[in-house]
Amino acid sequence: MNALREKARELLATKTVQVVIGYAPGSGGAARALFVREAAQAGELVFDETCLQNLAAYLMKPEVRRLGRAALVARPATLRTILQLAAENQLAESSLLALVPGADGVLSLSTFSAIEAHVAAQDNDLSAAEKSELEKFAAMGLDERREFWQEQFSRCLKCYACRAACPLCYCTRCTVECNQPQWIPVPAHDLGNLEWNVMRAMHLAGRCTNCGDCSRACPVGIPLYLLNQKLCSDVLSSFNQRSGMAARADHSLSTFKPDDPEDFIR
Amino acid sequence: MPDFQPKIVAFVCNWCTYAGADLTGTSRMKYSPQVSIIRFPCTGRIDFMLLLKAFASGADGIIVSGCHPNDCHYSSGNFHARRRWIIFRGLLDFLGIDVRRVQFSWVSAAEGAKWAQLVNETSERIRELGPFAGYQRLRGLGVG
Amino acid sequence: METEKRSIQREALAKLIEQWCREGKRVLAPRKSGDKVDFDRVTSLSEVSFDHVQTVQSPKSAVFPRVEELFSFRSADGQVEVRDRELDILPETVVFGLRPCDAAAFAALEAIFNWDAPDRLFTARRARTTLVAVACSRADEYCFCTSVGGGPGAVAGSDILLTDLGQGEFLAEIASAKGREMLQAADSLFGPALDADKESRLAKPAAVFAADAVAAVLAGLFADTAFWEEQSRRCVGCGACAYVCPTCACFDIQDEGGASGKRLRCWDSCGFGLFTLHTSGHNPRPLQSQRWRQRLMHKFSYMPERQGVLGCVGCGRCSRGCPVDMNILEHLRAIAEARP
Numbered sequence: 204m205n206a207l208r209e210k211a212r213e214l215l216a217t218k219t220v221q222v223v224i225g226y227a228p229g230s231g232g233a234a235r236a237l238f239v240r241e242a243a244q245a246g247e248l249v250f251d252e253t254c255l256q257n258l259a260a261y262l263m264k265p266e267v268r269r270l271g272r273a274a275l276v277a278r279p280a281t282l283r284t285i286l287q288l289a290a291e292n293q294l295a296e297s298s299l300l301a302l303v304p305g306a307d308g309v310l311s312l313s314t315f316s317a318i319e320a321h322v323a324a325q326d327n328d329l330s331a332a333e334k335s336e337l338e339k340f341a342a343m344g345l346d347e348r349r350e351f352w353q354e355q356f357s358r359c360l361k362c363y364a365c366r367a368a369c370p371l372c373y374c375t376r377c378t379v380e381c382n383q384p385q386w387i388p389v390p391a392h393d394l395g396n397l398e399w400n401v402m403r404a405m406h407l408a409g410r411c412t413n414c415g416d417c418s419r420a421c422p423v424g425i426p427l428y429l430l431n432q433k434l435c436s437d438v439l440s441s442f443n444q445r446s447g448m449a450a451r452a453d454h455s456l457s458t459f460k461p462d463d464p465e466d467f468i469r
Numbered sequence: 470m471p472d473f474q475p476k477i478v479a480f481v482c483n484w485c486t487y488a489g490a491d492l493t494g495t496s497r498m499k500y501s502p503q504v505s506i507i508r509f510p511c512t513g514r515i516d517f518m519l520l521l522k523a524f525a526s527g528a529d530g531i532i533v534s535g536c537h538p539n540d541c542h543y544s545s546g547n548f549h550a551r552r553r554w555i556i557f558r559g560l561l562d563f564l565g566i567d568v569r570r571v572q573f574s575w576v577s578a579a580e581g582a583k584w585a586q587l588v589n590e591t592s593e594r595i596r597e598l599g600p601f602a603g604y605q606r607l608r609g610l611g612v613g
Numbered sequence: 614m615e616t617e618k619r620s621i622q623r624e625a626l627a628k629l630i631e632q633w634c635r636e637g638k639r640v641l642a643p644r645k646s647g648d649k650v651d652f653d654r655v656t657s658l659s660e661v662s663f664d665h666v667q668t669v670q671s672p673k674s675a676v677f678p679r680v681e682e683l684f685s686f687r688s689a690d691g692q693v694e695v696r697d698r699e700l701d702i703l704p705e706t707v708v709f710g711l712r713p714c715d716a717a718a719f720a721a722l723e724a725i726f727n728w729d730a731p732d733r734l735f736t737a738r739r740a741r742t743t744l745v746a747v748a749c750s751r752a753d754e755y756c757f758c759t760s761v762g763g764g765p766g767a768v769a770g771s772d773i774l775l776t777d778l779g780q781g782e783f784l785a786e787i788a789s790a791k792g793r794e795m796l797q798a799a800d801s802l803f804g805p806a807l808d809a810d811k812e813s814r815l816a817k818p819a820a821v822f823a824a825d826a827v828a829a830v831l832a833g834l835f836a837d838t839a840f841w842e843e844q845s846r847r848c849v850g851c852g853a854c855a856y857v858c859p860t861c862a863c864f865d866i867q868d869e870g871g872a873s874g875k876r877l878r879c880w881d882s883c884g885f886g887l888f889t890l891h892t893s894g895h896n897p898r899p900l901q902s903q904r905w906r907q908r909l910m911h912k913f914s915y916m917p918e919r920q921g922v923l924g925c926v927g928c929g930r931c932s933r934g935c936p937v938d939m940n941i942l943e944h945l946r947a948i949a950e951a952r953p
């Protein structure tokens with residue numbers, strides 16, 4: 204933690220960056236985002252297991268972008284999000300550097316290739332617990348799965364906190380806002396909620412880095428992570444691709460291989 | 470449900486399957502009349518949302534069909550579509566929506582007979598599965 | 614109306630809920646599901662949660678559901694037939710176990726929905742809704758009712774307010790004509806007034822700021838762009854705060870069903886960019902900082918000025934529900950203190 208604060212101070216004092224986006228203690232024992240713009244304020248930064256938010260979400264926010272070059276305190280999924288955003292041409296390499304706090308100090312990754320190397324060395328697979336939860340779902344009957352999701356989606360408020368929290372939901376005009384014709388019903392009735400959640404999951408397929416922020420943001424506790432993890436796992440098994448591994452990469456659903464599986468096509 | 474006449478919506482590409490279905494007609498082959506064909510420039514344009522709209526509007530089953538691999542008029546629209554279908558099918562299944570209600574296929578402009586067979590088989594399957602009332606009922610649920 | 618004091622035992626309370634259900638009333642109460650507590654339809658006291666601090670969502674959906682049909686229409690042969698919503702079939706509703714802040718929030722909703730043209734559907738639902746609140750024995754760091762004119766044992770807004778006195782005994786304060794009607798319909802379930810120290814049973818959330826001080830500062834703060842950008846830097850602009858808030862009343866109107874269909878009213882939020890987007894493409898509030906400003910201005914400056922009621926009751930839901938911990942109490946304190 205001291206190394207992190209020291210690094211933040213140095214980056215700001217030398218004007219290497221104009222803002223350090225990190226974590227500070229927040230309400231209810233949780234951590235919250237902190238935007239450090241003066242070296243003197245760096246002492247407020249913390250990093251521990253309560254620091255969960257994927258701060259890459261702020262890289263897309265105009266009020267944050269205009270602060271200047273940012274140093275972003277990054278968790279493993281944050282690094283992959285940075286690469287994914289880069290692969291989607293949303294980030295300039297010069298606009299940021301990533302700070303990765305570790306057991307022995309803090310690593311400063313200032314190029315995409317440095318981030319790529321770091322990501323390649325980490326375990327990017329779904330955890331054993333995540334995999335076994337998906338297997339549990341696969342073993343359920345079709346009706347059981349339908350009832351499960353119908354109950355979950357019936358609680359959706361259409362508050363779009365999942366979308367707002369997601370760093371990869373950066374469209375300035377989301378499909379739900381396209382109303383000529385209206386693609387997704389605005390009302391939070393069961394059909395609107397199903398279409399909304401299917402649409403969001405599909406638009407994140409092959410892009411989601413499984414950071415978990417959408418699920419954490421959902422005020423009514425819908426386990427959105429299950430949808431994302433299912434799609435991560437399908438993209439990997441069908442196309443042998445993972446999101447956020449490289450700053451230049453074809454999005455798995457905007458490319459193809461001639462021999463992609465087609466056993467379901469007549 | 471012996472009297473049940475399923476509503477089937479077919480999303481097809483202009484260059485292969487639509488021409489194939491046309492050939493079915495000009496060759497005077499008879500096939501199940503429950504299918505409504507919607508023509509698209511390419512399977513690459515057949516967004517998954519259109520499939521959901523079809524279900525929400527009362528379709529009991531869906532056919533999505535285009536050119537065989539390597540025959541796409543725009544060279545790779547069908548390859549891209551195939552990837553999306555793979556992912557979409559997996560998601561539908563995960564959500565408990567019966568993927569047997571959506572039939573994907575490649576039907577070329579020369580395969581009039583295949584089109585007739587595809588429609589007949591799909592109609593038969595959907596007839597067995599019954600109306601997709603559960604889906605259409607969703608719209609009313611949750612309105613106070 | 615003078616508040617009448619009575620008492621009720623837990624067993625009698627259980628009978629009271631059963632009686633309401635027998636009378637065909639819809640009883641909404643906090644119910645635990647997973648790690649969240651939220652309002653849901655209940656049929657017995659055993660389903661009701663008492664030991665939570667606050668529910669995730671507010672009870673506003675009893676009078677302002679997240680989606681509701683305003684009327685239906687049918688057009689044929691160049692004629693349009695409009696069928697108004699039938700009001701007599703709306704359910705008689707008892708909201709049970711809401712907190713005093715929640716009960717107070719109905720006054721803010723009434724002020725909005727009946728501001729100029731009274732809202733027929735809202736008014737009908739409201740008239741059929743009785744509020745039986747339970748005073749707070751616990752508060753958390755997000756609660757601030759005492760800064761906005763309320764309190765953990767405040768009676769205002771409730772038809773009946775219950776205070777748990779321990780040993781399965783509740784003080785019952787009957788505070789309105791509706792409350793009295795409810796009492797009369799089940800008089801034998803209630804006991805005599807008790808000589809009890811209600812205050813000692815209540816939570817003691819500190820008063821942190823004065824609402825009129827906030828209003829006074831806000832009046833001169835509109836143009837301070839830097840201030841609002843600083844305050845809202847981490848806000849990601851979702852609708853969670855508005856959707857869980859008991860007083861937020863923004864809505865969107867949607868028609869569904871083509872030539873024959875329904876006109877629906879759906880929750881909306883001033884936190885969304887689309888909310889103020891004009892057809893021309895111009896957006897008077899393109900930035901989240903401007904939308905955050907609107908949220909605070911509306912609740913703490915415009916509403917007191919125009920409707921004579923604050924747009925916030927200090928329930929703390931928006932802070933608890935915010936994905937990025939935009940603790941509203943901290944922001945209000947900052948406004949009241951740092952910029953006198």
Ligand code: SF4
Nearest residue numbers: 369411412414415417
């Ligand atoms: S969809 Fe959810 S888990 Fe995936 S990147 Fe977005 S917020 Fe993270």
Ligand code: SF4
Nearest residue numbers: 359360362363365421
């Ligand atoms: S955050 Fe949850 S309640 Fe809000 S729109 Fe997303 S899924 Fe629905």
Ligand code: SF4
Nearest residue numbers: 848849851854935939
């Ligand atoms: S304050 Fe929090 S809940 Fe409200 S819009 Fe901002 S991020 Fe969402």
Ligand code: SF4
Nearest residue numbers: 858925926928929931
């Ligand atoms: S603004 Fe926040 S604290 Fe105030 S009433 Fe609404 S949800 Fe409660």
